[in-house]
Amino acid sequence: MDDGDPGLQQMLVAARAARQHAHAPYSGYAVGAALRDEQGRVHAGCNVENAAYPQGLCAEAAALGALVAAGGKRVVAALVIGPAGRVPTPCGGCRQKLREFGAGDLPVLCGDDDAVRQRYTLAELLPASFGPEHLAARQASHDPPSRRSE
Numbered sequence: 001m002d003d004g005d006p007g008l009q010q011m012l013v014a015a016r017a018a019r020q021h022a023h024a025p026y027s028g029y030a031v032g033a034a035l036r037d038e039q040g041r042v043h044a045g046c047n048v049e050n051a052a053y054p055q056g057l058c059a060e061a062a063a064l065g066a067l068v069a070a071g072g073k074r075v076v077a078a079l080v081i082g083p084a085g086r087v088p089t090p091c092g093g094c095r096q097k098l099r100e101f102g103a104g105d106l107p108v109l110c111g112d113d114d115a116v117r118q119r120y121t122l123a124e125l126l127p128a129s130f131g132p133e134h135l136a137a138r139q140a141s142h143d144p145p146s147r148r149s150e
């Protein structure tokens with residue numbers, strides 16, 4: 001995926017539009033996220049802060065909710081954007097939330113309104129992670145969890 005990639009452009013447009021609606025009166029740090037699902041659809045979200053600070057929602061979490069509500073099952077690409085020069089990376093909690101729906105090789109792209117500035121995989125951001133396969137009921141108890149998604 002490069003910046004000339006129409007798929008990435010679609011994600012940037014969606015994340016930018018969502019970021020414009022961010023509710024971030026406390027931090028002043030507006031974030032937009034766009035997630036591509038296994039059907040190729042893009043779902044966006046923005047951060048939604050709250051006067052009771054811990055109740056605030058990250059943009060990635062909002063986008064994940066949109067993806068799941070639309071019937072999406074997997075995340076195949078993620079983009080998070082914030083203010084130029086202060087590019088966000090997903091917080092720890094959102095890395096784990098993405099892990100639920102994304103493999104270790106999930107591209108997590110970080111940028112601003114204009115471009116992607118940093119590229120990671122989910123495994124780089126969340127090494128040795130815990131995921132759904134650790135709870136797989138049919139997996140033999142002596143069978144170590146697959147390292148596939150690390």
Ligand code: THU
Nearest residue numbers: 027031047058059088089090091
């Ligand atoms: N935030 C996100 O929405 N996503 C990130 O990746 C980093 C941080 C939000 C949470 C809070 O509303 C604001 O940015 C400042 O932390």
